[in-house]
Amino acid sequence: MEDWWKKAVFYEIYMPSFCDGNGDGIGDFIGITSKLDYLKKLGINGIWLTPFYRSPKVDNGYDISDYYTVDPDYGTMKDFEIFLMEAHARNIKVIIDIVLNHTSTEHRWFQESRSSKVNPKREWYIWRDPVNGNAPNNWISFMEGPAWTFDEKTGQFFYHSFAEQQVDLNWTNPEVKAEMFRVMRFWLEKGVDGFRLDVINHLKVTVRFDDNPWDEEVGEQIHCYDKNQEGILEVIEEIAAFVHSYPDKFLVGEVSSEDLNELKNYCGKGKLDVVFQFNLGSIPELDVEKIYQQIKEMDIAYKEDQLPTLFFGSHDMSRFITRFAVDGKEEEVAKLISTLMLTAKGVPFIYYGEEIGMRDLVIDDISKMKDVQGLIAYHLALEAGKTEKEALDEANRNGRDRSRSPMQWSQTTY
Numbered sequence: 046m047e048d049w050w051k052k053a054v055f056y057e058i059y060m061p062s063f064c065d066g067n068g069d070g071i072g073d074f075i076g077i078t079s080k081l082d083y084l085k086k087l088g089i090n091g092i093w094l095t096p097f098y099r100s101p102k103v104d105n106g107y108d109i110s111d112y113y114t115v116d117p118d119y120g121t122m123k124d125f126e127i128f129l130m131e132a133h134a135r136n137i138k139v140i141i142d143i144v145l146n147h148t149s150t151e152h153r154w155f156q157e158s159r160s161s162k163v164n165p166k167r168e169w170y171i172w173r174d175p176v177n178g179n180a181p182n183n184w185i186s187f188m189e190g191p192a193w194t195f196d197e198k199t200g201q202f203f204y205h206s207f208a209e210q211q212v213d214l215n216w217t218n219p220e221v222k223a224e225m226f227r228v229m230r231f232w233l234e235k236g237v238d239g240f241r242l243d244v245i246n247h248l249k250v251t252v253r254f255d256d257n258p259w260d261e262e263v264g265e266q267i268h269c270y271d272k273n274q275e276g277i278l279e280v281i282e283e284i285a286a287f288v289h290s291y292p293d294k295f296l297v298g299e300v301s302s303e304d305l306n307e308l309k310n311y312c313g314k315g316k317l318d319v320v321f322q323f324n325l326g327s328i329p330e331l332d333v334e335k336i337y338q339q340i341k342e343m344d345i346a347y348k349e350d351q352l353p354t355l356f357f358g359s360h361d362m363s364r365f366i367t368r369f370a371v372d373g374k375e376e377e378v379a380k381l382i383s384t385l386m387l388t389a390k391g392v393p394f395i396y397y398g399e400e401i402g403m404r405d406l407v408i409d410d411i412s413k414m415k416d417v418q419g420l421i422a423y424h425l426a427l428e429a430g431k432t433e434k435e436a437l438d439e440a441n442r443n444g445r446d447r448s449r450s451p452m453q454w455s456q457t458t459y
């Protein structure tokens with residue numbers, strides 16, 4: 046039988062913003078369950094849920110503090126189970142977002158790890174001695190700022206490829222790997238249909254911890270030693286073999302790259318089923334020639350067992366209707382892109398709200414901004430001597446709140 050996902054249309058639900066079932070202003074499982082008939086009518090076959098595990102939400106749930114618990118904001122485990130059962134009753138598959146690369150600094154594993162150098166969980170994370178009183182190397186995080194934070198208590202630095210509250214797990218440690226496989230087993234046995242693997246090409250960092258080179262021309266660090274490291278494909282193959290040992294499970298990976306030659310190494314038989322195609326999805330403006338070119342290149346580069354993904358929006362990027370806006374032609378743009386997503390070769394991922402033409406939110410006051418990436422950009426701009434207004438513009442440009450506004454279920458204003 047052909048894999049179900051090859052003909053599926055996925056729909057990404059950003060947990061806090063989709064549907065609030067209990068009136069506290071935060072989306073939850075009761076709310077999502079109440080909209081399953083709507084989703085069925087829309088014609089989608091699969092739901093991708095962003096993280097709903099217990100989390101302090103420094104990065105809106107991508108900083109998990111307990112992988113085995115539903116965050117109380119989103120409901121209870123029972124609410125999750127009812128949602129899953131009701132989705133399956135409507136022949137809708139459910140894949141869940143899982144963050145294998147890092148945990149929240151509030152996770153008890155990290156609390157134990159940082160408590161002393163001899164704690165059994167010390168090696169679950171990446172700790173290094175200072176070098177001449179400074180960070181062990183020049184790595185900067187993928188959210189700006191240094192990737193190392195000094196921990197007073199034990200006098201060492203810990204590594205975080207994203208925000209400092211998202212500490213990287215040490216995937217060279219077999220105990221870490223075994224525990225994260227246990228996490229996946231837990232949810233597979235609850236009946237989920239697969240995973241969306243967050244920043245999956247970051248799982249391994251180099252063993253040498255050399256300085257990253259600097260690109261003088263663009264004034265940016267080249268991330269040579271902190272992603273796509275040797276051994277990463279073997280780990281991904283192990284994850285794929287494990288997940289596919291359960292029948293009909295699906296894996297989509299977020300490989301942080303726009304380079305098709307890199308992306309194609311991660312998907313296909315024995316690997317991830319598909320990866321997010323940022324070479325197409327991240328296109329900054331409506332350039333039909335370029336879109337056509339990317340689709341053609343994927344067709345040539347991909348072998349028979351490889352399929353691209355088709356999306357132009359997500360919780361990490363500007364909504365495409367705003368991004369591609371041609372004044373007065375928003376409806377045409379929305380229809381054009383939707384037609385392309387639903388007819389070109391590949392697995393489409395609709396981002397909630399695209400079907401009703403939702404546009405970017407513009408934040409007019411920094412106190413209303415939730416996204417850590419926007420807040421970091423705001424503070425860096427102020428430190429660089431920019432005005433309040435310029436810093437806010439910078440935050441809106443770099444922040445991700447713009448595409449995370451509540452689903453517009455009605456025309457009511459609040």
Ligand SMILES: [Ca+2]
Nearest residue numbers: 067069071073
């Ligand atoms: Ca709620």
